[in-house]
Amino acid sequence: MTGKFTFPAPELQLGFAFALKRFRAVYLQSALLETVRDMDITELDQQLAQFVKPADLAAMAQYGLRGELLFAVPAVLQKNPYLLGYYRLLMGYSQKEFYGSDKGFGVGYFKGMETKGKISKDAAADLSDLCAAFCEAASFLLDGVGPLRLSRELLDDLTLLTVGPQLRGGANNARGTAGIVLVFEIIREIVAHAMAEVRESAMEVNSATGRPFLIEFAADPDIIIREEMAHQDYRNVVAIEVKSGKDISNIHNRIGEAEKSHQKARRRGFTECWTVVNVSRLDMTKARSESPSTDRFYSLTELVSRQGAEYDDFRRRVMSLTAIPSPPT
Numbered sequence: 001m002t003g004k005f006t007f008p009a010p011e012l013q014l015g016f017a018f019a020l021k022r023f024r025a026v027y028l029q030s031a032l033l034e035t036v037r038d039m040d041i042t043e044l045d046q047q048l049a050q051f052v053k054p055a056d057l058a059a060m061a062q063y064g065l066r067g068e069l070l071f072a073v074p075a076v077l078q079k080n081p082y083l084l085g086y087y088r089l090l091m092g093y094s095q096k097e098f099y100g101s102d103k104g105f106g107v108g109y110f111k112g113m114e115t116k117g118k119i120s121k122d123a124a125a126d127l128s129d130l131c132a133a134f135c136e137a138a139s140f141l142l143d144g145v146g147p148l149r150l151s152r153e154l155l156d157d158l159t160l161l162t163v164g165p166q167l168r169g170g171a172n173n174a175r176g177t178a179g180i181v182l183v184f185e186i187i188r189e190i191v192a193h194a195m196a197e198v199r200e201s202a203m204e205v206n207s208a209t210g211r212p213f214l215i216e217f218a219a220d221p222d223i224i225i226r227e228e229m230a231h232q233d234y235r236n237v238v239a240i241e242v243k244s245g246k247d248i249s250n251i252h253n254r255i256g257e258a259e260k261s262h263q264k265a266r267r268r269g270f271t272e273c274w275t276v277v278n279v280s281r282l283d284m285t286k287a288r289s290e291s292p293s294t295d296r297f298y299s300l301t302e303l304v305s306r307q308g309a310e311y312d313d314f315r316r317r318v319m320s321l322t323a324i325p326s327p328p329t
Contacts, residue, residue, distance in 0.1 A: 019177035022184075023163060025201030025217035027085040027114075029069070029156045034201055035080040036068060038232060047073040051135045056142055063150045070142060070155060072134040074127045081113035082219055088114065089159040091137050117219055179244020179300055180222045183276055186303050187215055187223070190318050193327035207323035213237070215322070221261045224270070225322060237272060237321050239265035244278040244300055251279045255290045262293035272321060276300050 024030045036044070048057060048067040057067050068076055072087040088098050099111045110123045110130060119127070148154065188195075188203055197204040202216040211227055214234070218224045225238035241258035243251070255275065262273040273293050278300040287297060296317070302310040319326065 017178075019181075020160075020163070021181050022177045022217050026082050026219050027089065028159055028163070029086070029152065030199075031080070031201060032068065032076070032083055032086055034199065035076065035083060036066075039075065039079055044068065044073065044075050047075050051131055053139060056139050059142055059146065060150070065150065065152065069152060070138045072131045072138070074131055077113065077127060077131070078119065080117070081119050082117045084110060085114040086159065087134050087138075089162040090155060091134065091141065092158065092162050094162065094165065115219075179276070179278060180217070180242045182244075182300065182304060183240065183242050184215075184217060184223055186306070186314075187318055189306075190315050191215065191322060191324060194322075194324040205322055205324055208325060209323050213322040213324075221265055221273075224265075225318075227323075236265070236268055236270040238274065238318075239270040239272070240274045240276065241294075242276045242300070244276075246278055248279045248281070251277060251282065252286065252290055255287055255294075259291035259293055262291065266293055272296075272317075274298060276303065 048071060051073050052067055052071045056071070060067050060070065070090070072084075077084055088095075093105075095111075095114075098105055099108045101108055107130060109120060110126075112118045112120055113123060123130075142150070145154065188198075191203065191205045194205045194207070195203060196206050196212060202214050204212045204214055207213050207227070209227070211229060214226045214228060216224050216226070221239040222242045223240040224236070225240075226234040226236055229235055239262060241261050243254035243258060245251070245254060255277070258275045262270075262275070265273055272295050274296045275287075275291060275294045276298045277287075280299075280301075282297070282299075284297065288294070296313075298314055299310055302308055303314055305311060
């Protein structure tokens with residue numbers, strides 16, 4: 001049907017939809033819940049009692065909410081430094097406002113926690129002070145929204161209000177994240193017949209070894225596959241970097257970035273490193289010289305097609321390295 005008006009395809013929003021899925025897995029409430037599920041709750045409660053006013057904890061309890069959903073404490077940020085982004089977004093602070101060198105809050109040296117998942121020596125020394133400041137701001141927020149009936153959904157919505165402008169300001173990053181989510185979904189399809197559990201940021205699959213494999217969104221590298229040897233004890237198996245930009249003139253810079261990520265992955269014990277690119281006519285000799293740590297290069301276009309020799313190789317390797325049997329015919 002044709003009408004009087006024609007609007008362009010909402011490609012930017014499509015990119016945001018993919019970006020938001022990964023954003024939730026790394027920075028938003030689901031990432032916090034994933035982190036807390038593996039923590040010592042007794043230690044966490046002790047820190048909440050230390051940093052948060054009793055009246056505020058009582059108010060959270062009134063709505064059936066745990067304190068860490070709103071209040072930052074060192075134990076959480078030490079367990080998962082990326083969650084600094086969660087508390088920043090929850091308080092409504094933009095990255096420029098929070099970390100900026102000219103108009104920032106004087107906490108720029110904490111930025112590596114959010115962007116790299118690393119706590120520097122200086123940041124570690126001042127982490128308690130950072131949490132105390134966050135808790136003071138959160139207390140003010142709690143007082144203000146109390147009449148709105150606090151809920152997990154409201155807190156999630158507040159972080160999304162800050163995420164929106166950040167994603168719009170980083171549209172290229174949103175498009176890049178879309179490629180990461182596509183690869184994650186392709187892997188999900190490959191291992192679906194062995195799936196044990198699907199969470200916001202990870203899939204758990206049953207393997208022939210009797211030990212579960214986790215396929216997870218990460219920040220650096222983009223996707224990781226790990227085997228759980230024992231509770232909270234993992235063997236790092238595959239690190240995947242996805243470079244989904246289509247600019248052929250910039251691809252070699254992107255491959256250089258993948259190499260840096262893979263070098264760190266090697267130091268963490270990952271046995272396989274893969275790089276997915278989204279350009280045609282890639283000079284493989286040059287690509288391999290720029291990223292010698294990459295074991296396999298894959299084309300995003302070929303993987304998305306779900307057919308052909310390249311996709312078949314990707315599928316076989318995913319199944320082999322996760323030790324899962326072929327699906328029933």
